[in-house]
Amino acid sequence: MAERSPRKDAARNRAAVLAAADTLFTTCEHPDDVTMADIAAAAGVGKGTLFRAFGDRTGLIRALYEARLEPVRRSLEEGPSPLGPAAQPLRRVLAVLDAVLCFKLDNRHLALALEQTGSDSPYRTEHYERWHALLRDLLDRIPGLPDGDFTAHALLAATRADLVTYLAGEKGLPRDEMRARLAEFATRTLSAAPAPSPEAAIEGITPDPSGTR
């Protein structure tokens, strides 16, 4: 039960690995061409050390990600108004989305690496749950907005790392313009519209377009 404090060299190595991995991921073109062996070599440790400290590749990336995320999380929990808990829901939703987008832009390599970890979906990670829950709660508090849960997922989907990377890289969309677009999109989504025919639009044509089956 008692938390055993880590040995000094272990801590040092852990830090070295994190630092090395960080620069490698940031430097490289594609996350896949950073191998575990590369990281170990760059950090000046053996592969075993690396796996002992982080379990597996996903564990390492996740640790890096969470570390980078720390300041953002703090801002969310106790920061000043647009981001912090004091802000009114709608405004805060926009601020949070913007923060997420900026984070993904600043850390695209990491986010990319994390989101395309084949084995497990990016939706069962701690930070996604946190973001989603926060957004959902805020959305539920906006009057006239049904269905905060799905809306939160959908809005977050617009900040997916590969989309963001694609828009920023391939299409050369400047950072601030992208932020403006996302904000505009979210604003439109959240403006409590009378919803002309929410389900009539879909239930009306419901024969299920799957011609395939």
Next chain:
Amino acid sequence: MAERSPRKDAARNRAAVLAAADTLFTTCEHPDDVTMADIAAAAGVGKGTLFRAFGDRTGLIRALYEARLEPVRRSLEEGPSPLGPAAQPLRRVLAVLDAVLCFKLDNRHLALALEQTGSDSPYRTEHYERWHALLRDLLDRIPGLPDGDFTAHALLAATRADLVTYLAGEKGLPRDEMRARLAEFATRTLSAAPAPSPEAAIEGITPDPSGTR
């Protein structure tokens, strides 16, 4: 220059591989535990044949995906009104989104496999370009809607295979409910709102939340 027609056995093998791969992907839990060797074995051919016919893993999956997509594409191009070109833009956008969602639900394993092909982003594929272009054009035709390009991306992002799989699987969200939620979300997004303060919301707080840098 003249297109050389394929040999009979080659065609037969190609079909066998596609069929085998299809059932394997549909059956399995996670795309990654279907290996190329598995597919070759199930199809009763050698691995070489398989790579000769499709180039690489991504090529195979893409071929499968496109094949499944054919009926949908046809419906879009020449189908009856809600989906076909005759429908009015807003209605058609909703129909297209619904069709995409249904397709992804019906073919989640394939879509999952394709979207998480590490090496290249899912955004440079032919079918994504097609969907995006179609939606963008429709959106641009809706009065009072700025920025069809980004909106199209954002709406499509809500149908990402892993999200859809997560909602349908982990959270047990029934198919029709999911369709309704998406339709409702899109409807809200597209209701030409006066946009209370589209850029004021973001430009007003613009100090860039990246405390990390």
Next chain:
DNA sequence: TACGATGCGGACCAGCGGTCCGCTTCACTG
């Protein structure tokens, strides 16, 4: 200083996508 526990490291392993090349099978020709 001695000594257990903790951590280290790199040889090692299994399994993957992908290649290669000797052999088979096709389809066309005389």
Next chain:
DNA sequence: CAGTGAAGCGGACCGCTGGTCCGCATCGTA
């Protein structure tokens, strides 16, 4: 229908990856 060149086949083989393992070094404590 036999002959023939090319197209296609298959599975042994390769390079490389994430991950394991265990003899040995290092740490913190008595």
